[in-house]
Amino acid sequence: MSLHPSEASQPKQPLRPKVRLPSLKGGLALFLALLLLIWLALPLVPEGTGLRFGTGYRIFFTAMTLLGTLFFWFLGKERIPYPRGPAGVLISLTAVYLVTIGLLVLAGVVYPQFQRPQPAGAAAQEAAGRGKDLFWSDNVGCFRCHSAGGRGGARGPDLTQVASRAGARVAGLTADQYLLEKVSAGMTYRFTVPEYAPMMPPFGQILSEEQIGDLVAYLLSLEGE
Numbered sequence: 326m327s328l329h330p331s332e333a334s335q336p337k338q339p340l341r342p343k344v345r346l347p348s349l350k351g352g353l354a355l356f357l358a359l360l361l362l363i364w365l366a367l368p369l370v371p372e373g374t375g376l377r378f379g380t381g382y383r384i385f386f387t388a389m390t391l392l393g394t395l396f397f398w399f400l401g402k403e404r405i406p407y408p409r410g411p412a413g414v415l416i417s418l419t420a421v422y423l424v425t426i427g428l429l430v431l432a433g434v435v436y437p438q439f440q441r442p443q444p445a446g447a448a449a450q451e452a453a454g455r456g457k458d459l460f461w462s463d464n465v466g467c468f469r470c471h472s473a474g475g476r477g478g479a480r481g482p483d484l485t486q487v488a489s490r491a492g493a494r495v496a497g498l499t500a501d502q503y504l505l506e507k508v509s510a511g512m513t514y515r516f517t518v519p520e521y522a523p524m525m526p527p528f529g530q531i532l533s534e535e536q537i538g539d540l541v542a543y544l545l546s547l548e549g550e
Contacts, residue, residue: 356394363387385432449542456543459536467540470525473547481525482518488545504541 363386367378460467470481491500491507494516498506507514509529517523528537 353394356390359390360387363390381435382432385428389428449546452539452542453546454543455536456539456541456546459532459540460543465528465532465540481521484544485547488547491544501541501545504544505537508537508540 363383367383367386370378459465460473468477470478471484472478473484475485487504488500491503492498494503494507503516507516509527511525511527511529512523513527528540532540
């Protein structure tokens with residue numbers, strides 16, 4: 326069969342390979358499953374394990390999951406430029422490694438994931454230390470009326486052994502419960518020491534609940550002094 330001269334003179338067009346569009350269904354399903362794990366399951370990890378998965382870490386894991394999904398999606402594409410030599414492969418692998426490790430280290434420094442559970446005794450000692458600072462500070466001024474360990478004023482009761490007698494002040498209240506209520510209410514509290522004129526301000530209107538708790542922790546620590 327002879328070709329027409331005009332057909333023979335035309336160059337043949339190379340056949341274009343069919344571009345296969347990658348399927349996103351599997352990747353999207355995995356991405357959504359990981360999102361549910363990150364945002365619903367991780368917050369349920371008990372604090373006693375020492376693991377912390379705060380909002381910062383969950384955002385970081387979400388970003389890493391998205392990047393991983395996009396990475397495998399791009400791998401499904403056909404026309405991906407390959408490095409021209411071993412040096413290009415080594416540079417690409419090194420760059421990916423450094424970026425990945427750098428992001429993980431940065432996230433670990435800014436938002437520590439692992440926290441050693443603090444012993445209860447250590448937490449109580451820290452609270453008592455903060456309460457001691459408040460007791461002897463000029464702003465709160467408990468020492469102006471009360472003494473502790475042989476120092477302080479005499480217009481109010483000596484608080485050196487207050488932990489041993491506070492539980493007997495009001496029926497049904499333990500020592501820490503009584504001290505919390507007494508410090509918060511001040512002179513308006515239902516119980517006042519008969520030998521002293523009520524003059525203590527209601528610290529519940531002056532200090533925060535945490536500060537009052539620290540003061541009580543310090544007063545309870547005076548039992549052995």
